[in-house]
Amino acid sequence: MRDVAIIGVGQVAVGEHWTTSIRHLALGALQAAMGEAGVRRADMLYVGNMLSGELTGQEHLGALVADFAGMRGTEAFKIEAACGSGAGALRMGYIAVAGGMADIVVVVGVEKMTDMSGADVTAALAMAADGDYEASQGLSFVAVNALLMRRYMFEHGYDRQDFSFFAVNAHRNASHNPNGMFQFPVTAGQFARAKLVCDPISLLDSSPVCDGAAAVVLAPADVARSLSPAPVRIGASAVGTDAVAVHDRRDPLVLDGAVLSVRRAYQQFGGGPEDIDLFELHDAFSIMAALSLEAAGFAERGGGVRLALEEDIGLSGRIPIATMGGLKARGHPVGASGVYQVVDVVQQLRGLAGANQVPNARIGMAQSVGGSGATVITHILERMVE
Amino acid sequence: MRDVAIIGVGQVAVGEHWTTSIRHLALGALQAAMGEAGVRRADMLYVGNMLSGELTGQEHLGALVADFAGMRGTEAFKIEAACGSGAGALRMGYIAVAGGMADIVVVVGVEKMTDMSGADVTAALAMAADGDYEASQGLSFVAVNALLMRRYMFEHGYDRQDFSFFAVNAHRNASHNPNGMFQFPVTAGQFARAKLVCDPISLLDSSPVCDGAAAVVLAPADVARSLSPAPVRIGASAVGTDAVAVHDRRDPLVLDGAVLSVRRAYQQFGGGPEDIDLFELHDAFSIMAALSLEAAGFAERGGGVRLALEEDIGLSGRIPIATMGGLKARGHPVGASGVYQVVDVVQQLRGLAGANQVPNARIGMAQSVGGSGATVITHILERMVE
Numbered sequence: 175m176r177d178v179a180i181i182g183v184g185q186v187a188v189g190e191h192w193t194t195s196i197r198h199l200a201l202g203a204l205q206a207a208m209g210e211a212g213v214r215r216a217d218m219l220y221v222g223n224m225l226s227g228e229l230t231g232q233e234h235l236g237a238l239v240a241d242f243a244g245m246r247g248t249e250a251f252k253i254e255a256a257c258g259s260g261a262g263a264l265r266m267g268y269i270a271v272a273g274g275m276a277d278i279v280v281v282v283g284v285e286k287m288t289d290m291s292g293a294d295v296t297a298a299l300a301m302a303a304d305g306d307y308e309a310s311q312g313l314s315f316v317a318v319n320a321l322l323m324r325r326y327m328f329e330h331g332y333d334r335q336d337f338s339f340f341a342v343n344a345h346r347n348a349s350h351n352p353n354g355m356f357q358f359p360v361t362a363g364q365f366a367r368a369k370l371v372c373d374p375i376s377l378l379d380s381s382p383v384c385d386g387a388a389a390v391v392l393a394p395a396d397v398a399r400s401l402s403p404a405p406v407r408i409g410a411s412a413v414g415t416d417a418v419a420v421h422d423r424r425d426p427l428v429l430d431g432a433v434l435s436v437r438r439a440y441q442q443f444g445g446g447p448e449d450i451d452l453f454e455l456h457d458a459f460s461i462m463a464a465l466s467l468e469a470a471g472f473a474e475r476g477g478g479v480r481l482a483l484e485e486d487i488g489l490s491g492r493i494p495i496a497t498m499g500g501l502k503a504r505g506h507p508v509g510a511s512g513v514y515q516v517v518d519v520v521q522q523l524r525g526l527a528g529a530n531q532v533p534n535a536r537i538g539m540a541q542s543v544g545g546s547g548a549t550v551i552t553h554i555l556e557r558m559v560e
Numbered sequence: 561m562r563d564v565a566i567i568g569v570g571q572v573a574v575g576e577h578w579t580t581s582i583r584h585l586a587l588g589a590l591q592a593a594m595g596e597a598g599v600r601r602a603d604m605l606y607v608g609n610m611l612s613g614e615l616t617g618q619e620h621l622g623a624l625v626a627d628f629a630g631m632r633g634t635e636a637f638k639i640e641a642a643c644g645s646g647a648g649a650l651r652m653g654y655i656a657v658a659g660g661m662a663d664i665v666v667v668v669g670v671e672k673m674t675d676m677s678g679a680d681v682t683a684a685l686a687m688a689a690d691g692d693y694e695a696s697q698g699l700s701f702v703a704v705n706a707l708l709m710r711r712y713m714f715e716h717g718y719d720r721q722d723f724s725f726f727a728v729n730a731h732r733n734a735s736h737n738p739n740g741m742f743q744f745p746v747t748a749g750q751f752a753r754a755k756l757v758c759d760p761i762s763l764l765d766s767s768p769v770c771d772g773a774a775a776v777v778l779a780p781a782d783v784a785r786s787l788s789p790a791p792v793r794i795g796a797s798a799v800g801t802d803a804v805a806v807h808d809r810r811d812p813l814v815l816d817g818a819v820l821s822v823r824r825a826y827q828q829f830g831g832g833p834e835d836i837d838l839f840e841l842h843d844a845f846s847i848m849a850a851l852s853l854e855a856a857g858f859a860e861r862g863g864g865v866r867l868a869l870e871e872d873i874g875l876s877g878r879i880p881i882a883t884m885g886g887l888k889a890r891g892h893p894v895g896a897s898g899v900y901q902v903v904d905v906v907q908q909l910r911g912l913a914g915a916n917q918v919p920n921a922r923i924g925m926a927q928s929v930g931g932s933g934a935t936v937i938t939h940i941l942e943r944m945v946e
Contacts, residue, residue, distance in 0.1 A: 175660055195692060227614050227684070232691035234642040237801040237817075237934035241808070247820050249799035250935070251648050252640040256620040262637050266652065273659010274561055298613070305618035306581060413635035415623040422627070431623070434633050548623035549636070 177395035178271045178411075179558060181402035182211025183517040188355040188386040188505030190288045196230045197242045199387040200284040203513075204243045207389035208280060211402060216391070217276035219243070219250040222263030222283035223509035226252075228298040229290050239282065254509070256302035257458060258544030259283065260388070261512025261551035267392045268411040268553075277394060283513030284387035295383050299508070302545040304419035316380065316459070318420060318546045320372040323461035326427055327374065330476035334374045337460040338365035339482040341378040341502060344457060347489070348499025350529040355384050355505035379460040381506035388513035390520070398558065404524045409537070410554040412438035418548040427476075432469035432543065435550035439539070440471075443554045447471040450554070451535040452494040452522055454515035456543035457501045466541060467493070469550075494532050497522060512542035516553060523557040563781035564657045564797075565944060567788035568597025569903040574741040574772040574891030576674045582616045583628045585773040586670040589899075590629045593775035594666060597788060602777070603662035605629070605636040608649030608669035609895035612638075614684040615676050625668065640895070642688035643844060644930030645669065646774070647898025647937035653778045654797040654939075663780060669899030670773035681769050685894070688931040690805035702766065702845070704806060704932045706758040709847035712813055713760065716862035720760045723846040724751035725868040727764040727888060730843060733875070734885025736915040741770050741891035765846040767892035774899035776906070784944065790910045795923070796940035798824035804934040813862075818855030818929065821936040825925070826857075829940045833857035836940070837921040838880040838908055840901035842929035843887045852927060853879070855936075880918050883908060898928035902939060909943040 184206025186199055194202075200221065208214065219240045227233045236250030255262040260283025267279040287295055296316075300309040303318050313321075327333060341360055348354035360378060368376035398405035414434025417423050424430055440446050447470060455470070457463035464478030472493050473481050486492040498504050498518040501511050519538035521527050527535075541552045570592025572585055580588075586607065594600065605626045613619045622636030641648040646669025653665040673681055682702075686695040689704050699707075713719060727746055734740035746764060754762035784791035800820025803809050810816055826832050833856060841856070843849035850864030858879045859867050872878040884890050884904040887897050905924035907913050913921075927938045 197692075224619060225613070227611070227687050230691065231687060231695060233610060233640060233687040234689075234804055234931050234934060236641050237930065238690065238804045240801050241803045241934075246803060247801055247817070250641075250801050251652070254619060254638040254640055255622050255636075266637070266655075269652075269656055269659060269661045273655060273661050275655045275659050301613050301617060301619040303620075304624065305616065306583075309617060415626050415633055415636050417627045417632060418620055418624045431633070544623065545620050548620060548627070 175272045176274060178268050178392055178408045179395040179398035179405040180390050180408065180520055181393045181398050181405050182207045182391035183520045184210060185353050185388040185514060185517050186386060187353040188384050188507060191385040196226055196232060196284060196286040197238055199286060199385060200239045200282050201243055203387035203389035204280060204282050207391050211391035213278055213391060215245060216248060216278045216280040218270055218279045219245060219248055220263040220266045220281045221252045222260035222512060223252055223285060224254055224256055224259045225285060225298045225508065230286050255549040256544035257508045258512055258542040258549045258551050259509035261542030264390065264513060264516060264553065265411055265413060265551055268408055271392045271394060279392045280389060281513060282387060282389040283510035285507035285509040286385045287383045287507060288385050307419040316372045316375055319459040319461055320375045322426060322546065323374050326461055329427060332479050335366055336479050336483055337379060338362045339485055340457060340460040340463050341365050343488055344496040344500040344502035347497055347530050348503030351498045351504055354499040354503060355382055356503045375459055381458045381501040384505040384507050386505060386507035386510045388510055388517050390513060390516055405558045406520045406523050407556045407558050408553055409556045410439040410442040412442060412552050414438065414550050416548050418545055420546055429465050429469040429547040429550065431547050431550040432466055435552040436470045439552040439554050449537050450539045452497050452532045452538045454518050454540040455495050456541055457496055458506055462543060463495065489530060489532055497527060497530050497532060512551065515540040515542060519555050523555060561658045562660060564654050564778055564794045565781040565784035565791040566776050566794065566906055567779045567784050567791050568593045568777035569906045570596060571739050571774040571900060571903050572772055573739040574770050574893060577771040582612055582618060582670060582672040583624055585672060585771060586625045586668050587629055589773035589775035590666060590668050593777050597777035599664055599777060601631060602634060602664045602666040604656055604665045605631060605634055606649035606652045606667045607638045608646035608898060609638055609671060610640055610642055610645045611671060611684045611894065616672050641935040642930035643894045644898055644928040644935045644937050645895035647928030650776065650899060650902060650939065651797055651799060651937055654794055657778045657780060665778045666775060667778065667899060668773060668775040669896035671893035671895040672771045673769045673893060674771050693805040702758045702761055705845040705847055706761045708812060708932065709760050712847055715813060718865050721752055722865050722869055723765060724748045725871055726843060726846040726849050727751050729873055730882040730886040730888035733883055733916050734889030737884045737890055740885040740889060741768055742889040761845055767844045767887040770891040770893050772891060772893035772896045774896050774903045776899060776902055791944045792906045792909050793942045793944050794939060795942045796825040796828040798828060798938050800824065800936050802934050804931055806932055815851050815855040815933040815936065817933050817936040818852055821938040822856045825938040825940050835923050836925045838883050838918045838924045840904050840926040841881050842927055843882055844892055848929060849881065875916060875918055883913065883916050883918060898937065901926040901928060905941050909941060
């Protein structure tokens with residue numbers, strides 16, 4: 175197995191791209207990443223996407239994007255794992271390069287959600303949950319998360335407002351991210367008054383429906399230095415799964431898939447939570463941020479919200495999260511988010527995060543969650559050049 | 561890179577499974593394959609599927625199937641490449657085992673198409689084509705193939721009836737396949753009288769809408785003999801792509817993606833068409849069978865139909881195809897077919913094809929096509945035990 179490095183990253187600004195098709199979104203991110211890496215071709219292309227069929231009437235994105243990006247003929251596939259699709263595509267690219275099957279692999283996560291009605295998007299997102307046991311009972315995806323948040327508040331004695339700093343932190347960081355969807359801060363007071371989407375989840379607990387694409391270029395680490403001035407090593411790539419339906423889990427308030435995923439990642443990396451300088455986690459809803467912090471070992475069961483209350487998740491806190499706005503405020507084009515997270519970590523490790531720079535960030539972790547915790551993909555990235 | 565072998569195969573009978581959910585279909589195939597291989601767990605699971613979201617309201621099949629098959633926690637993803645999804649999943653499994661990332665990988669292709677109306681299925685299948693330039697012009701997927709067949713007849717001077725032996729051969733073989741959907745023969749006369757679906761394509765040129773699942777278990781070849789009495793080596797695994805929209809191709813009647821895919825496969829295997837004892841090709845429509853035979857080097861441009869006219873594709877012919885009924889008559893549950901094809905080749909190489917046995921089959925090729933030729937995945941399999 176070879177070490178693998180990221181030699182180029184690219185993204186398009188997250189937003190509502192009414193006049194841009196899904197292939198154009200993917201192209202924008204790919205061109206940026208491949209341009210930065212200085213490569214014009216690749217051995218393989220992996221496209222992370224969840225809902226192109228349901229929301230844009232287009233499956234078969236692998237070949238479609240390869241051709242449109244000038245790589246006709248190149249091996250290409252679409253990888254799907256609900257909201258974890260983008261990170262899943264990166265995982266495939268990692269396996270191909272680490273195992274020696276390919277030298278240069280490009281990975282793009284893309285999602286276009288805003289062409290359809292809100293009802294259509296809600297129905298489509300419910301497919302991340304269990305169709306037979308959750309969606310068919312009338313549970314939307316936000317409702318699944320609302321049940322988890324309500325149970326968390328009950329078991330651990332929090333109220334809604336205790337979650338406010340997740341939104342305040344994400345928006346503050348997004349306000350300095352030119353690729354973020356919500357480039358404005360919000361206050362704890364605004365959080366208190368935010369409209370409820372699905373009690374107890376408010377608009378400010380929720381990531382937005384949006385369009386976007388992000389891409390990375392992978393190469394063997396031993397040649398990465400000759401290809402890029404600032405390569406970043408993938409120190410760990412690991413996946414864990416769990417039951418899709420929450421009622422089937424061992425404990426609804428423990429993300430066992432995430433526990434498995436990070437345990438495998440820490441083992442592969444040879445470290446633990448104390449080594450991580452920043453953590454791009456899957457804050458699709460505030461409750462998922464809290465549960466992810468706990469599963470990754472930054473807090474005990476029920477302690478995730480305390481990290482927010484004590485502002486330990488800020489840029490200069492104990493474990494900075496959502497450093498460029500996260501899913502909450504940068505935006506969450508579902509199948510793309512896993513790649514945006516990795517792009518954010520790479521920029522932090524390169525010292526290119528501008529006003530949001532985490533001081534002396536050397537090791538960062540990105541974790542993407544499919545569904546309410548059924549697929550969890552964790553990558554640990556490390557600066558290669560001092 | 562390690563050699564990879566198939567140590568177990570399984571399938572459920574193709575048909576209309578009104579009372580069986582998509583996860584049950586996948587489970588049936590997995591249990592059969594894992595039972596045969598004598599393994600209860602795997603390092604990874606790849607699910608090949610095209611339309612679970614559109615037709616069953618369920619994405620996130622990786623974790624869903626892993627959990628339902630008793631492998632909660634195991635790394636799992638869904639791979640999509642239109643009708644090539646199943647073979648794409650096998651390709652992912654091959655990469656993981658060959659590169660040393662995993663030892664035991666299970667691959668399942670599954671599709672459940674019959675729960676929806678014909679109109680819904682037609683709209684869903686059109687997503688294999690180009691949404692912006694084909695489907696949005698009113699072209700269904702069968703219409704794309706009808707245009708290709710019409711052009712082929714015009715350029716090469718064939719008439720509709722010249723394609724009849726593709727159906728006659730497939731149905732004759734399916735009549736001895738207990739897992740086949742159409743276990744009855746058809747005659748050239750029936751072909752002549754068959755109802756047109758989309759002129760010049762008739763019902764007997766077309767594979768059926770159906771449900772099914774097939775699975776294989778992969779292991780490193782050097783341990784395969786100790787795990788299975790009849791392992792089969794994957795001698796080549798290769799992918800080529802092309803433009804999704806036919807009008808964008810170099811030549812509408814040459815499957816450049818297939819040409820690339822088989823060239824890479826032959827090179828990897830160290831052989832050519834003369835070494836192949838049987839060829840499970842992608843006969844979703846008769847015209848695709850003809851074009852695939854040409855792209856794989858068994859006939860020159862325009863010569864594919866001649867192989868049918870001369871009955872060279874029969875079980876004792878020069879290049880047997882659709883030996884268990886093919887997509888035409890065994891059935892074509894789209895995301896599953898690529899794995900069914902590989903299961904068929906394995907059974908042939910083991911000498912377990914019963915009445916359909918190709919005499920002394922030692923090397924077989926399976927080729928799956930996404931869309932009308934945009935993603936083409938080729939696997940060459942070789943008997944390991946004499």
